[in-house]
Amino acid sequence: MMNTKIIQEIVENKKNGLSDKEIGERLGVNLKFIEKAITREMGVNVSNPLMSKKKLALVLTPKKFTAETTTVWSFKSRGAWATHNGNYRGNWSPYIPRNVISRYSKKNDLVVDYFCGAGTTAVECKLLNRDFIGVDINPYAIALSETNLDFEIPNGESAPQITLRTGDAKNLDFIRPNTVDLICAHPPYSNIIQYTDKRNGDLSHLEYKQFLTAMGRVAQESFRILKDNHFCAILIGDMRKNKNVIPLGFWTINKYLEAGFDIKNLIIKRQHNCKTTGFWYNNSIKFNFLLLAHEYLVVFQKKTAKVNHGNRKWNVIAKFDQKDLMKNVDLESTTVWIFLKKDWVKKALSNIVKRYASRKYSLLNMLSSENQDLDLIIANYDENFEKKIQKAKKILRPDGILAVICEDVRNSNDSISSGALDVERFLRDLGEFKIKEVIVISIEGDDKKNDSAGNLDITHKYVLIYKKIMYGK
Numbered sequence: 001m002m003n004t005k006i007i008q009e010i011v012e013n014k015k016n017g018l019s020d021k022e023i024g025e026r027l028g029v030n031l032k033f034i035e036k037a038i039t040r041e042m043g044v045n046v047s048n049p050l051m052s053k054k055k056l057a058l059v060l061t062p063k064k065f066t067a068e069t070t071t072v073w074s075f076k077s078r079g080a081w082a083t084h085n086g087n088y089r090g091n092w093s094p095y096i097p098r099n100v101i102s103r104y105s106k107k108n109d110l111v112v113d114y115f116c117g118a119g120t121t122a123v124e125c126k127l128l129n130r131d132f133i134g135v136d137i138n139p140y141a142i143a144l145s146e147t148n149l150d151f152e153i154p155n156g157e158s159a160p161q162i163t164l165r166t167g168d169a170k171n172l173d174f175i176r177p178n179t180v181d182l183i184c185a186h187p188p189y190s191n192i193i194q195y196t197d198k199r200n201g202d203l204s205h206l207e208y209k210q211f212l213t214a215m216g217r218v219a220q221e222s223f224r225i226l227k228d229n230h231f232c233a234i235l236i237g238d239m240r241k242n243k244n245v246i247p248l249g250f251w252t253i254n255k256y257l258e259a260g261f262d263i264k265n266l267i268i269k270r271q272h273n274c275k276t277t278g279f280w281y282n283n284s285i286k287f288n289f290l291l292l293a294h295e296y297l298v299v300f301q302k303k304t305a306k307v308n309h310g311n312r313k314w315n316v317i318a319k320f321d322q323k324d325l326m327k328n329v330d331l332e333s334t335t336v337w338i339f340l341k342k343d344w345v346k347k348a349l350s351n352i353v354k355r356y357a358s359r360k361y362s363l364l365n366m367l368s369s370e371n372q373d374l375d376l377i378i379a380n381y382d383e384n385f386e387k388k389i390q391k392a393k394k395i396l397r398p399d400g401i402l403a404v405i406c407e408d409v410r411n412s413n414d415s416i417s418s419g420a421l422d423v424e425r426f427l428r429d430l431g432e433f434k435i436k437e438v439i440v441i442s443i444e445g446d447d448k449k450n451d452s453a454g455n456l457d458i459t460h461k462y463v464l465i466y467k468k469i470m471y472g473k
C-alpha cells in the first residue's frame, strides 16, 4: 500500500521542480516508487506533471531528416519538433513513426496506433497528412494526445481526420476488416514500465507469459483490420531476469507470424540511454551479462500470396581460423557490437572467446572427437546446424556456453527469413540450452546497395548466447 501523504509530497516536490534523484534522496524512495506515485496521482506516467503545455512558436519539421536505408537505426537525440517531448515515460522517438509512415504509407492513407500513448504517431500523422485512429487503454494518455495535437498547420493542406478513443488493442471491433493502410504501434514491454495504476486491460501489468497471450490477440486484430499487402510496424524490446535475457522481442514477433503476417523488414533500433562505462561496464564483466542496448522494429506485411522458400542456404561466416583471434580485443559491455565490415568476424569471435571461455573452446566446424568438457562452442547457423548441436551438447561441459552466429536474409519475394528466430525456436524446443543473451552485431563501412524494390540494406548479424542446462541443479 502506498502512503497518501508521501504520494502528495512527491507530487508537490515535482511541481516545485525537483528532479527524481533529488526527490528520492529527500524522501528515501526509489525511481520506481516515484513513477508509481505520479501515475496513481495524475492517472498517467509522466516525468513532469506540469508539461505538455501548448507550445507557441512551433518548428514543425525536424532540422535534418534523412530516411533510414539500413536495418540498424540509431537516433542520438530523440527529436523535439512540433509538440514532441520526452515527458510521457517510455514514449518513442518521433523519428521512428516518421520513417515508418513516410516509407510504408502515402498521403490521405489511414494509419492506426492502438498503443497511442501521448500521441507521437498521431502528431506525425497530422504533420504528414495521414488520417489517424489512436487507441489507448488510459483516458489520461488520450487526453495528453489531444493536448499534443493542439497546434495549427500553417498554409494548411487539408487537415487529416484524427480520431482518438479510449479502448483496448485486443478488441478493435469498431474498425471494419481490411480498411487500414498502416499500423504503427509501440506496446508496453510486458511489465517493465507501468502506464496506469492497474487499469483493467492494461498490458503493462502482465507478466511476460500473459503479455504474450494478449499480444497474440492484438496480432490477430491487426491482421483483420489491415488491407491486403499492407504493413504493420511494431517496436518491441527484450527483458532481463537475473543474468539471463527473456527474448520478449522474438516471442512477440512469433505471435504476429502465427497470426499470418510475413516479415518485410526486421530493424534493430539502438538505445542510447545505457551506460557503457564505469560502474555498469565493470559489473557487466564481473557478473558476466550485457546491458540491453537494442529494440526490434519489425515491419510485418499481410501478404496474400504465400510462398514456400524451401530449404534456405545459411552461411554467415565462410571461413575462420583459430589463429586469427585477437588477444587484446576491447571487451564489449552492451548487446550491440559495432564493428567494421573488414574485421567484424575477428572482433566478434575474439569477444566471445574472451568473455565466455576460461579454458577450452572450439570454433565453428572444427569440433573433433578429442574435444571434451569444453567451456565454449561457437557455431555458425548453417544447413548442418541441427546435427552439429547434437554433437556439441555431448562435448560441452555442464553450464558451458554455446554461441550461435546467425543472420536474416531476404527472400525472392522481398520478405525476410530470420536465422535468429529459427535458432531461438529450435533450441527452445530442444530444451537442453537456456538463452542468456541476444547480441546484435552492427556492421558498418559497407557500400550502400541500391535496392530497386526500396528494401532496407541488411547490415546486422546476431550472436545468440546459450548456457547448457545442468539437470538436477
Ligand SMILES: C[S@@+](CC[C@H](N)C(=O)[O-])C[C@H]1O[C@@H](n2cnc3c(N)ncnc32)[C@H](O)[C@@H]1O
Pocket: 088, 090, 091, 092, 093, 114, 115, 116, 117, 118, 119, 120, 121, 135, 136, 137, 138, 141, 167, 168, 169, 170, 185, 186, 187, 188, 189, 195, 196, 201, 202, 203, 204
Ligand atoms: C510504450 S507506450 C506507447 C507510447 C507511444 N508510442 C508514445 O510515443 O506516446 C504503450 C502504451 O500502451 C498503452 N496500453 C497498455 N495496454 C493497452 C491495451 N490493452 N490497449 C491499448 N493500449 C494499451 C499504455 O497505456 C501506453 O500508453
